[in-house]
Each structure stands twice: as structure tokens, then as C-alpha cells.
Amino acid sequence: MAAELKPGELRVLYFAWLRERVGRSEDILAMPDGVSTVADLMAWLAAREPGAAAAFAQPDLVRCAVNQDFAPAETAIAPGDEVAFFPPVTGG
Amino acid sequence: MARISVQSGIFDIAAELAALTAGRTDIGGIGSFLGIVRDDHQHLVALTLEHYPGMTERAIAAIAAEAEQRWSLLGCTIIHRTGRMTPGEPIVLVLASSAHRQAALDATAFLIDWLKTRAPFWKREEFAGQGAQWVAAREADEAAAQRWQG
Numbered sequence: 001m002a003a004e005l006k007p008g009e010l011r012v013l014y015f016a017w018l019r020e021r022v023g024r025s026e027d028i029l030a031m032p033d034g035v036s037t038v039a040d041l042m043a044w045l046a047a048r049e050p051g052a053a054a055a056f057a058q059p060d061l062v063r064c065a066v067n068q069d070f071a072p073a074e075t076a077i078a079p080g081d082e083v084a085f086f087p088p089v090t091g092g
Numbered sequence: 093m094a095r096i097s098v099q100s101g102i103f104d105i106a107a108e109l110a111a112l113t114a115g116r117t118d119i120g121g122i123g124s125f126l127g128i129v130r131d132d133h134q135h136l137v138a139l140t141l142e143h144y145p146g147m148t149e150r151a152i153a154a155i156a157a158e159a160e161q162r163w164s165l166l167g168c169t170i171i172h173r174t175g176r177m178t179p180g181e182p183i184v185l186v187l188a189s190s191a192h193r194q195a196a197l198d199a200t201a202f203l204i205d206w207l208k209t210r211a212p213f214w215k216r217e218e219f220a221g222q223g224a225q226w227v228a229a230r231e232a233d234e235a236a237a238q239r240w241q242g
Contacts (some may be wrong), residue, residue: 016142016214017226065212068147084144084212088229091141091172091213092127092184092204 003028008079012045014055015086018062021055031079038064039073041083055085063088094156094168098148100175103185112167112189119166121193123200127184129177137218141174141183144212148172151211159188159203163195170203172213202240209237 005011005028012027019025022045032044042064046056056062064071065084077083095111097103105126113119129139156168169187177183184207188199215227 013144015144015212016216065144065147068144068150070151070210084147086144086212087214087226089209089212090215090227090229091143091211092208092233 002026005080010041010077010079011082012041013082013084015084017087018055018085021051022049023051036076037073038066038071038075038077038083041077042073042085061087094153094160094170096149096152096156096169097171098143098145098152098174099171100173102173102182103171105182105185108169108171108185108187112169112187116166118191119189120191121196122187122189123193123196123198124188125184125186125200125204126182127204129179129181129183131179135219135222136179137220138176138178139183140176140216140218140224141172142214142216143172143174147212152207155203155206155210158206159199162202163188163190163199165190165195165199168199168203170207172207172211174213205233205236205240208233 008031010029010031012029014022014025035041035044042056045052063086066075066077067082112122152170156170159168165188167189171185173183186200186203188196188203190196216224217227218224
């Protein structure tokens with residue numbers, strides 16, 4: 001089961017080929033300084049490690065959800081949020 | 093109230109139809125869509141469906157609620173499988189019941205169109221001797237979903 005967040009933390013989830021490139025399905029992070037939107041978080045994650053840089057190399061192929069609702073890149077995020085990154089969906 | 097299930101196991105279509113009609117005589121028709129794992133070129137070994145537990149059920153419930161707003165449905169069933177499946181296996185079932193056929197058929201088409209473009213599932217295909225790859229989203233699917241806008 002998912003670990004509880006401590007105050008000030010953010011849960012980040014990765015699915016499909018984003019999960020493969022990052023090399024993990026989940027990160028729990030202290031809310032980084034200077035990050036206030038999904039787009040900020042993508043840039044911060046991409047600058048942190050090569051796997052994430054590869055995952056976010058084509059931002060037009062990355063979709064996002066904040067607290068399990070689809071959300072555009074300009075969506076504001078705050079500690080306690082669950083932010084998920086994934087490719088365009090292909091179910092059905 | 094829709095019946096929604098995200099499950100790895102196979103589903104029983106006859107049992108699902110029986111559950112929709114049990115104890116009622118006001119249903120005039122049930123629209124149905126059964127999605128099947130397709131192999132276009134005889135190379136597909138298996139399809140694996142990944143999803144986002146929690147958000148998946150929430151997204152499907154929102155899609156079903158939208159259908160119930162747009163058409164007068166008497167019932168609705170959406171079952172989507174996840175995990176590894178081989179060609180020929182059923183993958184998704186959509187049923188919509190109504191007093192009249194047009195609502196049942198239209199709602200069924202709407203539900204599968206939106207399910208393909210607005211629920212967090214991802215398909216990964218395994219090919220004989222060629223490894224595996226994630227399926228890219230198709231513009232035709234988005235176009236099909238867009239026709240219900242507005």
C-alpha cells in the first residue's frame with residue numbers, strides 16, 4: 001500500500017513508458033523550492049536525473065493528473081497532492 | 093447507477109446481461125460493445141493493459157454519469173480488463189439499457205469512445221521475435237470521442 005505523506009510532501013506517480021524511463025513508479029518528494037505548477041515540477045524532475053530527462057524530453061507526449069483528475073501543465077500544485085505523469089491513454 | 097469493474101479476470105456476458113434485466117420489465121433494449129484483443133499481422137503474442145488504480149474507477153464513473161445525463165438509461169455496465177491478454181480474448185464490455193433502442197445504441201457508442209480517450213489505461217504489445225512496445229494514441233480515437241462534444 002502507498003506510504004503516507006508527511007507534511008510538506010508531494011506524491012509523484014509514473015505510468016507506462018514514463019515509468020520505464022524514470023525507472024520507478026512513485027516518488028515521494030519534499031515540495032521543491034520554486035515549484036508551483038505541474039510544468040514547474042516536470043522541469044524540476046527532468047533536471048534531477050537522466051531517466052526523468054528522457055521521460056519528459058517530449059512534453060507534448062506527456063499527460064498529467066492532479067489528485068486523480070486530468071490536469072493541464074499550468075495546474076497549480078501544493079504539498080499533499082498526488083501528481084501523476086503518463087502518455088496519452090490507449091484503453092478500450 | 094452504473095456497474096463498473098476493473099479486473100484481470102474474464103467476464104461472463106450472459107451473467108452481466110441477466111443482472112441488467114433481473115426483476116424488471118421496462119427495458120426495451122440493451123446496446124452492447126465487446127472489445128477483443130486483435131492481431132492485425134499475425135505477430136502479436138500478447139497485450140498488457142496497465143492502469144492507474146483509483147483514478148481509473150473514478151474516470152469510468154464520471155464517463156458513465158455523463159452518459160446517464162445525456163440519455164435516459166435504465167442501467168449501464170462497464171467492465172475493463174487489465175494485465176496480460178492474448179489475441180482473441182475479450183478486453184472490454186460496455187452495456188447500456190434503455191426503454192428504446194436509440195438511446196441504448198447511442199449511449200453504448202459514446203461510452204466506448206470516451207473510455208478509449210478519457211480513462212487512464214495504457215496498452216503494451218508484445219510481438220513474436222520483436223520485443224514489446226507501448227501503443228501510441230490514435231487520432232481516429234480522439235476524433236471519435238470529439239464527435240460527442242457540444
